[in-house]
Amino acid sequence: MLRHRFGTVGMLLAAALLATSLFAAFSPAAHADERCWLEKVETEDGIEWVERCEDSGGDDGGEDDGDSGSGEPQCDLSVYDHVHDGATKWCKGDIACWGNFPSVLPEEMWEDQTGEPRPSPDHIMTFVECEDFPDGGEWGWYLPPEETGPSAWDLAWRAFGSLVTPPFEPAFSPPTRSVVNLDTWYWADGPGSDALTGSSGRVTAIAEPSHLQVDPGDGAKMLTCGFETAENERCTHTYRQASVGHPDGFPVRMRLVYDVRFEENGSPLELDGLPTSLESAWEQAGLPVAEVQALVTR
Numbered sequence: 001m002l003r004h005r006f007g008t009v010g011m012l013l014a015a016a017l018l019a020t021s022l023f024a025a026f027s028p029a030a031h032a033d034e035r036c037w038l039e040k041v042e043t044e045d046g047i048e049w050v051e052r053c054e055d056s057g058g059d060d061g062g063e064d065d066g067d068s069g070s071g072e073p074q075c076d077l078s079v080y081d082h083v084h085d086g087a088t089k090w091c092k093g094d095i096a097c098w099g100n101f102p103s104v105l106p107e108e109m110w111e112d113q114t115g116e117p118r119p120s121p122d123h124i125m126t127f128v129e130c131e132d133f134p135d136g137g138e139w140g141w142y143l144p145p146e147e148t149g150p151s152a153w154d155l156a157w158r159a160f161g162s163l164v165t166p167p168f169e170p171a172f173s174p175p176t177r178s179v180v181n182l183d184t185w186y187w188a189d190g191p192g193s194d195a196l197t198g199s200s201g202r203v204t205a206i207a208e209p210s211h212l213q214v215d216p217g218d219g220a221k222m223l224t225c226g227f228e229t230a231e232n233e234r235c236t237h238t239y240r241q242a243s244v245g246h247p248d249g250f251p252v253r254m255r256l257v258y259d260v261r262f263e264e265n266g267s268p269l270e271l272d273g274l275p276t277s278l279e280s281a282w283e284q285a286g287l288p289v290a291e292v293q294a295l296v297t298r
Helices: 008-026 107-114 152-161
Strands: 036-043 046-053 088-092 095-099 124-130 138-142 169-173 183-189 196-199 203-215 223-226 236-238 250-264 267-269 277-279 283-287
Touching (some): 107 138, 152 196, 152 250, 169 250, 183 203
Parallel strands (some): 046 088
Antiparallel strands (some): 124 138, 169 183, 203 250, 250 267, 250 277, 250 283
C-alpha cells in the first residue's frame, strides 16, 4: 500500500514499500515492453507528470487505437482539478495521484515531521494523495517522479537531424566537353566511402553509402548508379544531341543517397516511421556537349 502510517516499525516498512512502489510507477522499466516514460507538462493548473508510451515507434500520424498509450494520460487527472496550483499530478497506471514536488516544507523540518529518519538521500518529506488511498493523502517520505527525458523515437529523429552529408562535386569524363553519341562517365568527387554517424545521447543514426542519383540535364530520365567516387565506366549516359541553347552546357545534377539505420546503446533500434534514407542536396555542373562532324573518304 502506498499510504504511510506513523510509528517506528510501521513507518519504516511503509516507507520502504512506498519507495519501491513509487519508483516502479515512475521508472521506465515498469513498462519496458511498451516503451513508456514520464514527461513533465506545464499547464495553467500547475505541473502534471504525464505517462507517454510508444506502440512500435511512436506517433507516425496514424489514428490512436486507445490501447497504444500514444501520449494521453491513462487515468483521469481531472479528479484533482481542485488541487492548488503548482501541485504535481501523475498517473499510477489508471489511478490518479497528486503531490507536492518539491515539498512545501523546508528540508530542515522533514525529519521533525514524523521523527523518523530519511530512508535515502532521494526521498523527500511531502504530501501525496492517490485515488486508491483509503483515507486521503498523508505526509511521508516519498521518492519524487523521475524526469526520464525524451523517448527513443524523439532521440532517433534528433540523431537523424545531426547527420551531415559531405561536400562533393559532380565529375565526368570527358572532363570539359563531351561528344554526341559518345559515352559520358559520371562520379562524385569528394565524398568518402565511410558511414556517416549522428548521435543524440543513447541513440545513434548510421548512414551507409548507397547510390548516386544523376540527372544528365538533357531531358533524359534520372540515372541511379552505385556510390561511385572515382573515375570509372559504371555510371554512363550517351547524349544524342549537342548542348545548343545551353551556354554553360547541359546542367548535370547529382546527389548522394545513404541507407539509414539506428542503434540505441549499441543495439539495433527499429521503430515504425523512422527515416530509412538520407539524401544530400543536389549539386550541379555544366557539361558542354558538341556534335563532331566526321568526314569519310574513299
